[in-house]
Amino acid sequence: MAKVGIFYGSTEGNTERVCGQLQEALGGEDIAEMHNVQSATADDMEEYENLILACPTWEIGELQEDWDAFIDELDDAELEGKNVTYLALGDADGYPDTFLDAPGIIHERIVDSGANFVGAWPTDGYDFEESKGIVDGKFLGLGIDEDNHPELTQERVDQWATQLKTEMSL
Numbered sequence: 474m475a476k477v478g479i480f481y482g483s484t485e486g487n488t489e490r491v492c493g494q495l496q497e498a499l500g501g502e503d504i505a506e507m508h509n510v511q512s513a514t515a516d517d518m519e520e521y522e523n524l525i526l527a528c529p530t531w532e533i534g535e536l537q538e539d540w541d542a543f544i545d546e547l548d549d550a551e552l553e554g555k556n557v558t559y560l561a562l563g564d565a566d567g568y569p570d571t572f573l574d575a576p577g578i579i580h581e582r583i584v585d586s587g588a589n590f591v592g593a594w595p596t597d598g599y600d601f602e603e604s605k606g607i608v609d610g611k612f613l614g615l616g617i618d619e620d621n622h623p624e625l626t627q628e629r630v631d632q633w634a635t636q637l638k639t640e641m642s643l
């Protein structure tokens with residue numbers, strides 16, 4: 474069993490594609506397995522010591538539709554002791570006041586679950602006004618903007634993967 478479960482929702486394919494890049498950067502499918510939340514369950518999440526919750530923000534500060542349907546599963550998942558982080562996709566130019574809100578919405582649901590939150594990422598280099606995805610001055614996980622800065626994605630993914638290898642002991 475792989476050590477990392479990447480659980481993603483993706484309406485237009487950006488998040489799914491970036492999850493593929495992340496899976497590769499972490500060492501391939503022996504290390505990290507991808508699950509679309511459209512067909513995942515709480516039991517699937519419990520298989521992994523490390524979870525990456527990958528979520529674009531949609532509809533001006535809302536969860537992507539498959540995440541919206543899946544989020545109640547988190548109440549049934551035993552997350553205590555697991556390492557959890559977020560991969561967030563958004564559009565800072567188009568939605569500067571709700572940039573990367575989705576991880577903040579998910580985080581609220583699991584903040585008291587006993588999970589160990591890792592993968593915090595600096596906000597430097599991002600141009601936006603407000604985000605619910607920030608705690609203690611950092612993004613809850615990696616922020617990716619495929620709409621405006623796709624050229625930065627691979628470098629950001631590689632750097633974050635290196636950070637996660639340490640923080641998740643991969």
Ligand SMILES: Cc1cc2nc3c(=O)[nH]c(=O)nc-3n(C[C@H](O)[C@H](O)[C@H](O)COP(=O)(O)O)c2cc1C
Pocket residue numbers: 482483484485486487488489529530531532533534535537562563564565568571572573574619620
């Ligand atoms: C109608 C619409 C609403 C959106 N709302 C937000 C938003 O509030 N905040 C944000 O950061 N990005 C927002 N986005 C940008 C998407 O999150 C971004 O395009 C993302 O890459 C989509 O990922 P996906 O292809 O995996 O669905 C919005 C995009 C659209 C088309």
